[in-house]
Amino acid sequence: MKIKITTKELTSDFAKEVKERSGIDVKKCYQCGKCTAGCPVAYEMDYMPNQIIRLVQIGARKEALSSRTIWLCASCITCSTRCPKEVKIAELMDVLREMALEEGVANPMEKDITTFHEAFLNSVKKHGRISECGMIMEYKRKRPKAALKSALQDLSDGSQLMLKGKLSLAPHNIKGKDSIKRIFEKLQ
């Protein structure tokens, strides 16, 4: 990990801010690397999980929030489960993702992942439940390049699902969808 740290970053309150938002104390981490050793997606990450903690510890806010790693975390919670210091690393990734979105610095390289989350939640907001077809269509429409790349496989998977009656075109609306909309309006 090669990054340039300024004195300003070293004296920042980033770790404190993360703790206030989530209760997670990154200062407890002594960099043993067990989280990284057990991470199934580490091979794809730009910073290893323990390095993300280190970035938060030293106040390297920009590097942490704009990393690809926070989006590639699959939330399998193996890291938090094995951490000898009980640092909730998977949960830390949640907070960092939230902050990255709020500040508009989410890494563009992982736009497929953020767009998927967006499409998923839009479907819940609209219907109260996931409308698989609608959600997939929105995701594909917003990521045409990715859609094109997987078009053949998607066509084959999609038609098999349809044939087996496992993909419904109609959304699953709930009666209380207005109350779901209110939840989104208040908290999103």
Add this chain to the structure above:
Amino acid sequence: MGYYPGCAITKCSTSEEYGTSVLGVSEVIGPELEEINDWNCCGASSGHATNHKLSTALSVRNISLADKDGYDEVLAPCPMCSQRLIISQNDVQEDKKLREEVEDAIEMPISNNVKVSNYLEIVKNYSMDEIAEKQKKKPEGLKVASYYGCLLVRPPKVLKFDDPENPKTMDEIVTAIGAEAVDWEFKTSCCGGGFTLSRTDVVVKLTNDILEGAVEAGANAIAVACPMCHANLDMKQSNIEKEYGRRFNIPIVYISELIGLALGLKPKDLGMDKHFIDTGSVINAFSNIEK
């Protein structure tokens, strides 16, 4: 008992056979399940990955609805749902401010009296004797790798279910119906979960590792209790063949389907014709118990 199907296992959804088989089995051996009125999506990965408060409110609304319907125990067969419901329940109990905000958003009081359980817990706590009593068919030569995935056992301090590194509940059920539970290393390895569409490459790699682990341990079927694990392991075998040139062709069955077969339910009534990888070899392994 309250029943929270969640989006993935309802009729006409990608994992409807899980719901069909859970309900079919419960009709024979209990417990009696009643769907919670007007339940909503828990927000799944996309909820907690991007907005903690929203994810908590979406999950907790269902608990309040269950309480309103008068249930003190709820079965959420999808581990994504059960995990989200339990974590959210725990979070609002620990954080008073969050609790107030969530109550304001869902416009309902939050109940502390609803226990959410996953499917393995329910079978283990309520139905093991019933299975032994009502078993009609027994498998021969069926070697099953029990795959728990992530969400059933982690985070252990909150879920308090089985051993997070080497869980045994599903193996116990597999053994109870007369199949062989193989010992293997990938019981709780991640399949890539919700990256199915956005990072298919990650899912293909991780599922390849898991399938390889099961086959090397001598399994001829993999049992799951999670719609996401099922979709990834079952549907991605064709991608693996294209990417890595390996053809596993190993059936991925829900534990509820195995129980259903043991109870003599028809494979079609369990939704076993809905899988991508043919489940015929598993079905054919079961023959009538001579009495």
